Amino acid sequence: MTEAGAILEIDRLTKRFGGIVAVDGCSFRVHGGSITGLIGPNGSGKTTVLNMLSGYLARDAGVILFDGRPIPRPDPTVMYRRGMSRTFQRARVLPELDVLDNLLVAAPKRGFAVWGMSKANRATVDYAMHLLEEFRLIRLAEMKAGELSYGQQKLLEFAAVLMGQPRLVLLDEPTAGVNHVMVDLMTERIREFHATGMTFLVIEHNMEFVMGLCDPLVVLDHGKTLFAGAPAEVQSNQLVLDAYLGD
Amino acid sequence: MHLLIQAIILGVLTGGLYALMTSGLTLTFGTMRIINMAQGVFVVVGAYIAFTLFNYLHIDPFLSILISTPLMFGLGVTLQTFLLRPIRYDAHRLSLLMTWAMAIGIEGILSIFYGTDFRGIITSYQNTSVTVLGYQFPLVRVLAFALSVAVLIGMWLLLSRTKFGRAVRAVSQRESAAKLLGVNTDRTAALAFGVGAATAGAAGAMFGLVSSFDPASHYDLIGRLLAICVLGGLGSNAGAITGAVLLALSESLVQAEFSPAWSSLPFYILLVIVLIARPQGLFGVRSRGAI
């Protein structure tokens, strides 16, 4: 995967729900090794696009290319194995399982058999503990995920989707409902993993967070790509301002 | 050929009755997201009430529905309030057992009062038929069909034109939002359960006219009603009606062409086929788990 190559490319993506066209011929690219922001007013179709990318929703029309290969029938497991993982707008964890187990579940299959006597091999457990340390959750390793605060659950969810060492991580509003200490922690971790070559596509409403972290930005409005470019360009673009203020 | 059309006629007529029985299930599933395993026994209770009123007070079963409906409504509301409301927050799994416990308990009570012999309601017009174009239309079944349709229309009006109906639809679609809008979801659930019981009771009176029954009859019934709901799509009224007519038709046709013993089987085979091709049922909606 080269620096300039597009790890993700969508072309005229469309999704209708009954009479409503949520995504209307949307096209954009995500360059490998970037932290790309996906922004736009409420209802512009961002999460729907994410759902189609990650295999949770079937598309009505359009093409999605991940690493140059088209995505067939929607299947989240296939996407995960191919190296794309995602978080949800409202953090989803496995509540009755330990924090550690929440990570072990997400470990890739290679390395041990399903039928073995232990939940994961040494290396996997070590990596999971490492991630928990990075996300400052190590003290909570044996607590049930459901007992964590919302912010802690968001961090946990983020940590879990990194277990498979994905190449592209889709984050759906990672800072929503989270205090600034945790936002800073997330920002640090995103930068850290980005430095190792991971690509991020981040949906966000928190402009401060987005402007400081993401480049380029893709702006959606009414299910279409309105504009794409560097943060400074986006901030001064009249179309974008109209879209946000006009609605 | 004549036999075939006769069977179709009977099937459609009976389908109306099944549709009425199932409507309560759809309503309960929509408002409380639970399967009411006691729906079958509500039908049987309705049959016993009609039986009692007929045999001791000589009230015609169709007329007795006017008396049994408020009784069954009250029974439904009471049961929901005392047995289902407390477990509302782990409703999915516990309610299966709880409604089943209701069913068994009521079966036991019926057995104590009425014994376990089979009963039937035999009116003077039991064997009267109207003959149209050479085909027989048994009066009892025609009246049952007409009344079922009437009650179903009544329910539809209730759901679409009244405040209660709006509350039911709101809770069915999104309970949390309904609460925020001021809908008393607990009361709506109780009333909905009552309406379901009432319609089941009405269906029961007619059921008692076309079939013999004992306290254990609910078991056969609930199996078929549930299969109808899954085939049609849980929560869909159109689905329930379609499924009901399909079940009744297939039973009637198999009974006429082959033997009564195998009458239910083709429907279950149809259910399997539909599930493989379209797991959400004929009219159901498929969700893929993204929020």
Place this chain on the structure above:
Amino acid sequence: MRQRLLERRGILIGAAVIVLLALFPLSGAQSWIVNIGIFTLMYAALGSAWNLIGGYTGYVSLGSVAFFGLGAYSLALTFQHVGVGDGFLPFALVPVIGIAVALISLPLGFIAFRTRGLPFIIVTISLVIILQYCALNLTAVTGGAPGLQVPQAPFPPGTYEEYFYWAMLTVFAVTLLACAYVKRSRLGLMMFAVREDEDKARGLGVATAVPKFAAFAGSAAFSAMAGAVWAYYLTTVYPQFAFDGEFLAMGIILVAYLGGIGTLWGPFVGALILTPAQQYFAYSLGGNQFYLVAYAAVFVAVMLFLPRGVVTTIGDRALRRHRRRISALEENGRQAEAVGDVAATG
């Protein structure tokens, strides 16, 4: 380290319980008590088997009954024309029946797993109904309503029940071992993930079909084995009791709930409480229909007052007491320090 010590203790206790159960019939207990023991173990086995699909994987299934009945009829049909020899041949066949029924359960599971949640429950109920129907009507094969006869075991009358008791205990022990294995293995982790949030699990790369089918087939295998032993014990297999979607189905789930779903010993505890009670009710009230009302009342009481089950509730209380003691110790420690400080400076 502490985890492993706890586990070792758990294994020892478990083994001790099994050994005690095995010795029970030799303690001079009367036949009718051993008989209750057989049914208790049967419900414990069926409840544990159900736990695999219902408790661990979160798919409430009434299908155990279908496989129980298949196991029962398999044994009966096999011995229609074959003699039972010294009486132990049918027992040897039980594991084979388990495997066979597990294989049969796979295509059935394929149909059932097209659905989830409530429709799934209904599909499994329908399965039981269809099978009961077939058993009643395929009289050439199954003997219909009058039932199918199994040759009687040539065991001496004084100790007749004991062999069946040990056979059922074996089925229960094997089921329990399977559940214990599942709880600490990756397969179990996958099952729990499916239960907690199946679609999220898929998004984390879990191949959800594997735990689902494993749980379904495993549950089928153990239920069938229990059914086979039951058939041999009763010597007549009736369709309405082999495929009893009313009492057996609900009894299995109730046992699991009463004990605590998703716990290892829950179904056993549940069976221990419920089965003797059930037998007592049937005995003293069975003549009239009060039995049904009493049974329903027990159901309702359990669900209103012990919805999380005995084992889970006890476990929770113990955990809370433990945590309270720890924080009390901490509090004492802090106070002592404060006093010490004051003493030092004062």
